[in-house]
Amino acid sequence: MMRATRCIILLLMTLTIQSCFKEDKMVPAHPRGDVKTDTIPMTENYLNQVYFSLDSSETVGVLAKTTYDIGFECSQAGWHVILNTSDFMKVTDLGEVPFGQSYDTTGLKLRFDKSDGNPDSTAIGQWFTIIGKDTISNKHVYAVSRGLDELGNPLGLYQMIFDSLKNSVYYFRYALLNGGPVLFGNVTKNTDVNYIYFSLKTGSVVVVEPQRHTYDLLFTQYTTMLYTDQGIPYPYLVTGVLLNRFQVEAVADSTIDFFSITRDIALSMSYTKVLDAIGYDWKYYSFKTGVYTIRPKLSYIIHGVSGLYYKLRFVGFYNKDGLKGYPVIEYQQLK
16 A cells, blocks of 8 residues: 555544654764754744744744644734634634534535635635725634543543624634634734634633744644545645745755855845745655655755845754754755
8 A cells, every 4th residue: 555545544543744754763964054053942742832033043933833722813803713724723614504503524525724725715715795984794603522642631622603803802602613602702913913812722812923024934733635646635744844824935946055145146046935945844754764864855945034145054953861852953045
């Protein structure tokens, strides 16, 4: 049986994304260039989401990925609601059904937010109609799977209904999917960040992102669509890098040596703001050796949040103790 199909079966049997991987081994050290080097502490189980600034060469935010669930867009005209796909979250639209009752989602198609970050491709989609100056609910009930924690344990099932967006405040209700007390929540926009987040478990607003002008890259797990050798699509949890949704853009290159990339070359490149432009495939996993290996010729040119240009490459995925989940990056400002 092909490798990708084997992983799907194991995922369904064990509810853990990493069940089809063997024990990892330490990777030999890579040669270092005369550029800045940083190790990103995502941890062995990829628990941490790490926000990184290329300008300051600093980690500007670290948060356990299981801390929050739903994100609400904060731009002045924004209305999108997103899922925390680092937990493999999914949702399905149950339609106009009574809220607070018990529902069975067996056989229903669960959707996730696309990893390209296209706001028009969110799983929840347009949940409202416009009446006057207010955004009013379509009265649909959404069944929400909170996904899996870092060890592959289910985080629970909820139902939600988004009631309105008035005067920069989102109003919504939520309850357990199998019924129970109906709880009410509200989230106020903060235009200093891209999204403000809410935890269904704790019933509270969670500060997740640093201010949007302070970071360039987010090191995290996220859900994306992969394909078997026969072209069959399946959602999968990967470990990689997402761009700051605010202004940052990037381009990948495997034809020019990292040390030969100059500002003039950077200015000639065509960039994209696709969220997963860097993504996860700067490394690959060997089932034979049980080791992640970096693709040595792959570089990224990044037009950062401050307007400066950087070149970046990955040179490792293990820390000094041989634990995976610690990406090592080399990068340099292009002047």
